[in-house]
Every structure is written in C-alpha cells, then in structure tokens.
Amino acid sequence: AKAYSRLAEKITAGEAALAKLLRSIELAEAADQKIRALLTQRSQYYEKGVAAIIGEADELAGLYEPLRHQIEGQPGALGKLTFNVRRAVDVDAWASRGEKLIDTRKAGPFRGKGSLLEAARTDLFPAWETGSANIIAKALAQFRNENDASFVKQSLEDRSNIEKYRAWAAELSAWLYSLDHIKVRYSIQYDGVEIEQLSPGTRGIVLLLLYLSIDQNDDRPLVIDQPEENLDPKSVFDELVERFRETKLRRQIIVVTHNANLVVNTDADQVVIAKAGHHKLGALPSMTYVSGGLENSEIRREVCEILEGGEPAFLERAKRLRLRL
Template identity: 30%
Template sequence: MHVERVQVDGGFLDKLDIHFKPGLNVLIGARGTGKTSLIELIRFGLGAEAFTQDAAIRGNQQAKSVLQGGQVIITLRDGEDRWIVTRDERDEWPRSERPIPSVMVLAQSEIEAVGAQARGRLELIDRFRPDRAETDRRLNQNIATLRSLTSEIGGILAERSSILEQILRLKGVREENSNILAQQQDLLESIEATADQRKDVERLQHFAATLSVREGIYDRTLEKLRGSHEDLLKIEGGVREIEEWPSSAGETDLLTKVREKGIEASASLKKALGVIKDAGLEIDSLKRRNSVDRENAEERARTIRRELNELDVGAGELTRRANDLAERVAQLGVLEELEGDRLEKIAVLQKKRRLVFENVEKDRVTQFESRRDVATALKELLGPELRTKVIESGMTDEYTSILMSAFRGSRLHYNTLAPQIANQMSPLELVEAVESNNVQAVTEAVEIDSNRAASVTAHLQSRNLSDLISAPIDDAVDLFLLDGVDYKKTDNLSIGQRCTVVLPFLLSSHGELLVIDQPEDHLDNAFITGTLIESLRARSKDSQFIFASHNANIPVLGEADLVVRLDSDGRRGFVQHSGILSEQETAQAITSLMEGGAEAFKRRAKFYESVLEVESG
C-alpha cells in the first residue's frame, strides 16, 4: 500500500495537489514553505498515531491550523485498488470506505523518542511481525470480553452486597420467630381458642408472609426495570442524527438507506423503552393489587385479634408480633435464595473469565515468540553494531500506573505498593482476591502484613476492576548500540546515537509507508552517507518513504524517485516543482536550496578536489 496522491482544500496549502510515487519521495524547500505542515497533514489525514503525547498534540494543532476549516484528501493505492481517505478539522476520525493500513509518521523529535520510550521500541519491533494484525485483533477482542465479564461480575457483587446487608438486618429473626410461635401455641391452648380460630391465625400469618415476599419481588423487579430504562435512555441520547444530503454532493441522496437504518434503530429503541415502561406499569398494578390484599388480610387479622383479646388480654398483640415475624422469616428465606443464586452466577462468570484470561495469556505468548523471531532476524539483517533483546512480560509500567491511580485517595503508600503488587500478582489474581475479599492471598503474594492487605482489598472494591483486569502487561524491548567495545542500551545513549539505532530499524521494514520529517536531524554526515543512504538504496519496490529534508545527500545519493519543491508567497504554500531526480529543474532546486547554489557547490567541489589531490600526491 502507498500514498498515491495528497490534495488539500483550504488553508495555507489550499489547492496543493501532489502525486507521490512508490519508493523514496523527498520534500524540499526553504523553512516556512509547508514541508512539516504537509507531513502533519498526512498524519492527521490517515489517523496515524504519534509516539509521544506532545507530538500528538502539536501535530494535531498544526494540521488543523494549516487547514483553517478545509480538508485533506488522500488517495491510497494497493495494487490496482484505489480508495480515498478524507478528513477535516471537525472529524474525530478519518473518513474511509475501507480500513486504513498501519502508517508510521515521525516528527523531528520523535525518532529519538522511539528509542527512549519502552512503547516506542516495542512498536519498532511490531512493525516486522507478520502475524500482528490477527493476533492483536484476537487479543483485543479477548481483553474486551474480560472487561465485560468483570463489569458484569461487579454488578452482581454489588447486588449480593445489598442482599447481605438485608440478611444481616434480619439476623436472629428465625430464633425469635420460633420462640414467639411456641408462645402463641401455648397461649391459644391456654385460652381454649377454637380450631377455626387457630386455623385462621395460621392461614393469615402464612398469607401475610406470602404477600410480603411478593412485595419484595415487585420492588426488586421495578428497580431493575428502572435501571434498564435509564440505560436505554443513555443509548438513545447517543444516537446521532445523520446529516441531510447537500445538493453540492449530487442530486441523488446516497445516504438514504443509511438514514433509514438510523431511523429504524431509533424506532427500535423507542419501542424497547415503551415495552419496559409497560412492564413497569404492570408491576405498579401488581403492587396495588398486593396492597389491597394486604389491607384485606390485615382487616381479617384485626378481627381475629379482637376475638382472641376477649379470651385473654394480650393474645391479639402476641399474634400480631407472630404475624410480623412470619413475614420477616419469609423475606429472609427469599434473600438467602437470592444470595445463593448470585454466588452461583458469580462462580460461573469467574470460570468463564479464567478461560478468556488463559486465551489472553496464550495470545501474549504468541506475541512474544513472534517478537523474539523478529529480533533474531534483525540480528542477521542489521549486523553486529545493533542488538535487540525481547523480555517476556517485562513491561508492567501501565499496570503499575493503573494501580497507582486506583490507590489515590487512600492512605496507602502507593508509590512503593503499586510496583510491588504489579510484580507479584497478575491482574486476574488481584481482581479475584479483591472480589472474594481474600486478604490472605494478597498478604502471601505481595508479602505485606494482613492489615495492609485488608486495606488494599477494601479500597480496590470501590474501584473499577475492569481497568485492572485489562491492564496491559506487554513484552519489553531493549535496543543496544556497539559503542567501542561495549554494547549500550538506548537509555544510556545520546540523542544522535539513539537516532542511529532507530533509523536502520525503520528503514528495514519493507512494504510499509514511512513518513519522516527531517530524518537527518541529530545525525552526522558520515552516518547519513553510509548507513542511512545504504538503507535507502536497498529499499524494496513495494516500500514507500516520504521524507522532508534539508540534506542533499538524501535525495541525490538515496536516488529519490520523486523530489517535490515547496515554496511560499507568505500567505500560501504551493508546489514550485515536482519531478524525478534526473530532471534539470530538480537538480537546480536541490543545488539552490540544499547546496547554497550551483556556484557554491562547484567551489566546494574544487576545494575538496585540490586538497585531496595534494594529500594523495
């Protein structure tokens, strides 16, 4: 895949139209003519990620500033297939009829950042992985499932917690009920209550318990319906209205079917909201009927209590207390069943989640093996000066960062505790310990005292465990440069040395689009004319590089397939010339801009020739 054409509609580069070629394309021009702006427009237009947050912010701002309300239009080509990607400053993402392949765009400061940052070094290796798309897609899908299952478990745990609180409030009610029933039995015998009276008391107490259980069921059901209604309202509020088809886009509205689908989706949501509302009304009706039944039952109970009070003062109050306790015992039984049901659901979901987590671990092993193979292949390709080492699951920084964020607001010393946990417990182990309040598991794994472990589990129970379960634990990559007789990690190298490590990796990835703003920055000419130029000359036919440069060695010795000279009148940047290297106008553009003019070039050449002849003589 390569960029065939870039057009700009509006802003500083308005009416810019460049047809790029496969191979090496070099943008030249004085400062302020739009080279960097064009690089950032390509990044913006294709939605390419930046290696640093600072580069992402500055690049996005520059692209929007250059467009000034306009848009960038990029034509991509893959074999005989062509498609167009467009984006204006209002678009959150590029608009494309098909997925946009991975593109690497690097601003001036980003090359050395690739070598300095762990994520950048990993991305450098991943560019060579043949299985990357499929493995990463499967991994991301499994991680999304982990988040969903953990969120579902969290919801059920919250329900169970509420149920347990209600059960706790009913603690001792069975024993109290047994005592009151025994007292009621003795009393009814002592006052010689009739058989019918005894049956009425028993029947009404049983019926009151049944009505109480029903009321609890109705209340819980109504609460769930309200929650579902609120969730659907949020979804309905997120459905965006599709814009009208403007006449400037043609007479035929090509979005008619899409708009119909949008209307159909909105109608389905409204219908679902209506169904839930009707269900709520049905519950309200059942609650009213239950209230009437309770009033009737209570009226009958009052009549019986009056009859019993005539036989013995206090008998009616005793049966009333027995009635209340019967209701509470019935409620307790239902709550215990609900709590058991929630435990079973949690166990099923946790088992399912463990299987998904196992698949995630398998995918990560596959990733590691693929990266290790890449490192081995690069050793042969790049020679002895550069070395690569892949450490399995060696990058826990993001997991640690998520833990630190989760612990903020607690009294825990999270700066030391978070890395300790990240190194000793996998996200799944930690989440399961928190969900089950398994303080001992945290104590033993992290080697901290039980009080501190209890604080950890208690605090994390109030946090979003979906973020924890999906915390990325990725492989770490170290890059080394032979400096004298020792290999040094890029962490310990100068900016220029980091660039000399990173660029050979970037240029060795054949078949991908690489866009760099001034790759020669921080490099000496010896490296440029040696390593960099040799890599450019060895490029494959299906590679495409788009470089903005001020160094003549890159287009000339790199045998550029296209040289584009940009110029500006102060208000607008434009293409002054676009042509192949062998064209006279191209050579004139290179010498005037990059060599100080033809005369300066000749004088330098004459000077070097005379000095070198004297030395050789």
C-alpha cells in the same frame, strides 16, 4: 378440655412460629446462596477481563515476531534493536482511588496515607504485572478475604444509613474489581534504552535503518526527506552506506538533502541539484535543476561547492568508496 384446647392453640402457634422461622432461614439461605453466586460470577468476569488484557499483549507480541526474527543477528545498530511488549500497572493510581473510599484516620491496617498502596504493592502488584489471569483473580480474592473486614471498619459511611452504606459498598466493589490501571505497553528499545529516550542522532539512524530493512520484498520507491537533521556523519558512513547499497538493488531510494556528504557517502547513482532564483514579492522563487551522475564533471563541481572540505574531501571519499570518476 379447656386445658387441652389451650395446649393445642400453643402448639399451633408454636408450629406457625417455627414455620415462619424456617421460612426466614430458607430466605436467608437463598439470599446467601445468591450472594455467593454473584460473588463467584463477579470473580469470573474479572478473570475474563484480565485474560483479555493478557491476550492483547500476546497478540502484539505476535505481530512483532516476524520483524524480530528478520532483524535477529543483523550487524550494527539493527542487531541492538529489541521489541518489548509488557503490562504497565499503575498501582499508585489504583491505591489512590481506593484511599478516597476509606477513612484513613480510623484504626486499621489502612490507617494513614500510603498504607493501602504498600499493601497493594506487596499483595497484588506482582500478580498484576506478570501473573496469569487465574493467578491475578486468586490474588484479588485473597486480598478481599483478608481485608474485607478492614474496609468495613474504615468505611466512610455508617451502616445505620442503609442507602448511603450500600452506595459506598457498590463503589468500593467497583474499585476493587476495576482494570483501568492495567494497560498494555509496547516499545522499541535500542541497546536496552527505549527509542524515545535516545539522542536525536541515534534515534534517526535507528528509524532509518528500520525503514530500509522492514520491507525486504517491497520494490516501491522510498523517499527520505532530509535525514541529516538527525544523523551525524559517522553514523551515515558506519551504518547507512552499505544499507543504501543493498537496498537500491531492489528499490529506488530518493533522498532529499542539504548535505552533500550524504550524496557522496551513499554513492548516489543520480544527483539532482536544485537552485532557487530571485524571490519576487508575493511569489515563489524560480527553481532550476541540473542532474547527472557523480562521474559528470559539472555535477561533481556543484557537489564539491556544497561538500564540506571541497574537492579534496570529495576525491578522498571517492577513493574510499571506489567511485568511478
């Protein structure tokens, strides 16, 4: 009886231990399932974030589309304009931030400065730059699967210090799933060169042509202040003369200029010549104005005084432009 009792006690104790073990297994499995669910959720949020960036790029491209269609096939400088919307990926900044979270002195695939950058350029950059949201999410998931063990191996924190290690793991995860290195960039290009990189003269002519061409249905007066600062004479004649003539049929164009070449070459209908009088101390100079068409002899004389080349140059331009004098 005693032996039976001891055996029963052992069985009971064994069953209790087994139940405890099974409970531990259940808790571990539940925790593992929760971890997997959270990882899946994080990947989904990452994909949605990427999709939002791609959506922004598509939206911008759509906004440019009417203008792109409008200038398509235009002669001269306008026909060389293109509108570019793209994803700009700063993979160097992303890798630099990641290198601060690992010990690049330890043995591993990311040993030495630049190793992480090289891996990112190979495994992630192509997807970041041109891939869909799903392709980018899959590329990052694969990058994690292949390198998670390496990140742990090259961790800056020892696993024995649970609090610090968890903080490091959270920071590493936040870096891996960050999107602040992916931006949407848009630009206007002229003959394949971004407009900011053009010479002042070329940039000026391109922007002015855009101003004159964008609003085909706009009949409000357009004021252009001293365009000669960025335009060379050849550009004025080659590109602007005909454009001014077309535009002034539907809207008034007012050009403020010190360059009489611009007045004559664009065949101005009305010329207003301003002259400053004596400048008294502490006061603005007095201003006088005279106006009229180029057919007016007084206006023509004033213009010839300002015009480079004087009256002969004026007559030559008038003949070329078929001005009625």
